[in-house]
Amino acid sequence: MGVAQQSLSQHADHGNFVHEWTSVCQRLQADLGEATFRSWIVPLVITNFGGGLVQIAAPTRFIRDWVASNFLERIRNYWQDLNPTIDTIDLIVRQASAVVSFDVPQASVAAVSEETETEIEGSFISSTLDPRFTFDNFVVGKPNELAYAAALRVAESTTVQFNPLFLYGGVGLGKTHLMHAIAWHIKRCHPERRVIYLSAEKFMYQFIRALRYKDTVAFKEQFRSVDVLMIDDVQFISGKDTTQEEFFHTFNALVDRNHQVIVSADKSPSDLQGMEERLKSRLGWGLVADIHPTTYELRLGILQSKAETLNTQVPKNVLEFLAFKIASNVRELEGALNRIIAHSTLVGREINLEMTQDVLRDLLKANDRRVTIEDIQKRVAEYYSIKISDMQSSRRSQNVARPRQVAMYLSKILTSRSLPDIGRKFGGRDHTTVLHAVRKVEELIASDREFSEDLSILRRTLEV
């Protein structure tokens, strides 16, 4: 019996849960078939249980999302058949290195002790780093070029050039990705440098624990002896005065010794509410680099890169559609791409616009950019100098029919309306007419450069 197994078996319910999970897995295996079971269920580990809750961790967000939308209900039902006290299955993402797993047939159970939340590897003490968050996987565009350049500079140089480096930006725009990328780079190129990377939340909990166990000397020593201290989401300690005080002293001790400090937050130092003035001011002393909201081009670049990483061919018009429609943040954009790829892999359905709109209906509604079919008809009519009423008319001459087809195509890719809906707005035409128009325009985009350029211009005017 391994160490982790021993520690878990101290839990009174351990035996039952292992037994139950094994039975649930057997039923899933029978239902789903070997290949699906291996792809989606085997990577899962149980990380916590008790009080009616089972917490299951997936190694990546992609697997978590897919399991959540396809198997969660079934896992809960099967579990409740065995143990009616279970009412919640909590699916989380946790890297394999953060958990200790041990042998249970088919799928595994893990014990997460406080030690395993902090990875201690040689001189590198840190929260678990996501292996995908590297500089190589970071797509650079106008909105993030300064933050990227600053992060790379700090990661590459062994002398301190600006202290602290303060990275900030809205939700899901890549702050954590850049922080991890810096840490990975240092870990690879300068393994002798001592780096601590952790969230401000964890900093606070470690500090509270040190206070509780009267261990603050060791706490201070640990943080003040590093070459690089990286604190993610520093806004978390806003309003938490004692933690701020400790962070302030740690920060000063490191900066005074010319050791690098890197901090990320959702706002600029001066906008951090609930943060002491002297800390705000010190946080702004070095280089403050913001990550702006993404542009259409950056979103498209990110999607192309992610599709390549996932080794999947996704049609260009689908990537463009997603880049246009999902402008909120990169995390959501990635989630959307993962969902359609997973759907296609498992159901064997070809990835195209139709299927994308189908699979992502809810998400698309939430992100509706409110370009209406009427806006499109008006803009296209202006562009080709035809009457707007010709969008609905039965005239078939080429100079009217082609713009009408273009408007139908743009309605399909820029709104989430269905083919029959679009047909209705174009003088009550049938959905097959709309489909024909979409195909025709796609053909022309591929074969006629001038036409394709016209269309890009038109599209851009609608996207602003």
Ligand SMILES: Nc1ncnc2c1ncn2[C@@H]1O[C@H](COP(=O)(O)OP(=O)(O)OP(=O)(O)O)[C@@H](O)[C@H]1O
């Ligand atoms: N420029 C980019 N290139 C590639 N991937 C990106 C880029 N920007 C963001 N991402 C991806 O988007 C997701 C969200 O990014 P991340 O977690 O770094 O955001 P964040 O700014 O830290 O968000 P939060 O405010 O929620 O902490 C990650 O999967 C990340 O890899």
